[in-house]
Amino acid sequence: MSSPQPRVPDSNFMLAMKDIFAGSIGGVAQVIVGHPLDTIKVRLQTQGHLYSGTADCFRKTVSQEGFLGLYKGIQSPLVGLAVMNSVMFLAYGQAKAFLHTDPARPLSIAQLTLAGGLAGIAVSFVEGPVDFFKSQMQVQVAGKEPQYTGIVDCAKKIVRARGVFGAYQGLGATFLRDVPSNAAYFGFYELARRAMVPASGRVEDLSSLKVMAAGGFGGMMYWTLTYPTDVIKSSIQTDHIMPDQRKYKGIMDCARKIYAAEGMKGFYKGFTPCFIRSIPANAACFVVYENVRKLTG
Numbered sequence: 001m002s003s004p005q006p007r008v009p010d011s012n013f014m015l016a017m018k019d020i021f022a023g024s025i026g027g028v029a030q031v032i033v034g035h036p037l038d039t040i041k042v043r044l045q046t047q048g049h050l051y052s053g054t055a056d057c058f059r060k061t062v063s064q065e066g067f068l069g070l071y072k073g074i075q076s077p078l079v080g081l082a083v084m085n086s087v088m089f090l091a092y093g094q095a096k097a098f099l100h101t102d103p104a105r106p107l108s109i110a111q112l113t114l115a116g117g118l119a120g121i122a123v124s125f126v127e128g129p130v131d132f133f134k135s136q137m138q139v140q141v142a143g144k145e146p147q148y149t150g151i152v153d154c155a156k157k158i159v160r161a162r163g164v165f166g167a168y169q170g171l172g173a174t175f176l177r178d179v180p181s182n183a184a185y186f187g188f189y190e191l192a193r194r195a196m197v198p199a200s201g202r203v204e205d206l207s208s209l210k211v212m213a214a215g216g217f218g219g220m221m222y223w224t225l226t227y228p229t230d231v232i233k234s235s236i237q238t239d240h241i242m243p244d245q246r247k248y249k250g251i252m253d254c255a256r257k258i259y260a261a262e263g264m265k266g267f268y269k270g271f272t273p274c275f276i277r278s279i280p281a282n283a284a285c286f287v288v289y290e291n292v293r294k295l296t297g
């Protein structure tokens with residue numbers, strides 16, 4: 001009786017396709033779990049004077065707009081984060097392959113962190129417009145005439161007024177956030193995964209619960225270490241779409257004005273809902289990603 005043939009390793013193209021597919025499914029899970037707290041975060045960052053805190057923002061949003069008000073603007077990240085996560089995990093996988101010059105040794109945490117930073121560069125080009133449209137929708141509150149009737153209307157009006165490059169309002173601030181945050185995201189995720197591997201065990205064999213814990217830890221560090229840059233990004237992306245009517249002239253001007261008006265605490269507006277959201281949303285993202293990757297072989 002012949003012995004079973006050894007499994008032929010996937011080509012680089014097939015590995016990339018699997019990263020794209022698993023990343024997109026993970027992105028959908030992340031949005032569904034985390035979007036309500038993201039709406040609260042953006043409103044506290046950009047309209048903090050309307051609310052006394054996280055709980056007050058939650059109560060007012062639900063009482064004035066219903067529970068679905070927490071999902072305002074979800075169309076953009078639901079589609080966009082699926083694309084964004086596929087790009088992010090694809091870029092992360094390709095960066096790991098590029099950095100893995102010695103097949104006999106696993107990548108170090110420092111190399112995995114660098115790979116995460118490189119993925120952050122790639123994903124910024126997708127995340128910039130997605131976050132811009134989402135943020136413009138999220139700051140529309142009940143009782144006021146909405147500027148946009150939906151996410152498609154928002155995108156159309158912005159592109160019509162400013163051209164395709166108008167969709168990239170705040171791209172510099174997106175880079176400022178995404179490169180270090182994704183470095184921390186993947187670096188701490190991989191660090192946590194390795195810390196939970198038993199003696200003589202494999203990281204690929206970790207239970208879903210442990211993968212969720214590592215994902216939640218990575219998401220928590222993503223936001224904890226880089227949150228002020230997200231406040232700057234949100235402030236620029238919720239500013240007027242026409243340059244001559246904007247409050248902020250750029251990243252440094254935005255940072256100076258936030259500090260002048262509110263001091264250091266101004267850079268941590270909305271941190272509580274963001275911190276709470278980061279754990280379950282990223283736990284969902286990573287456990288779905290890892291399990292889909294296992295199912296695809």
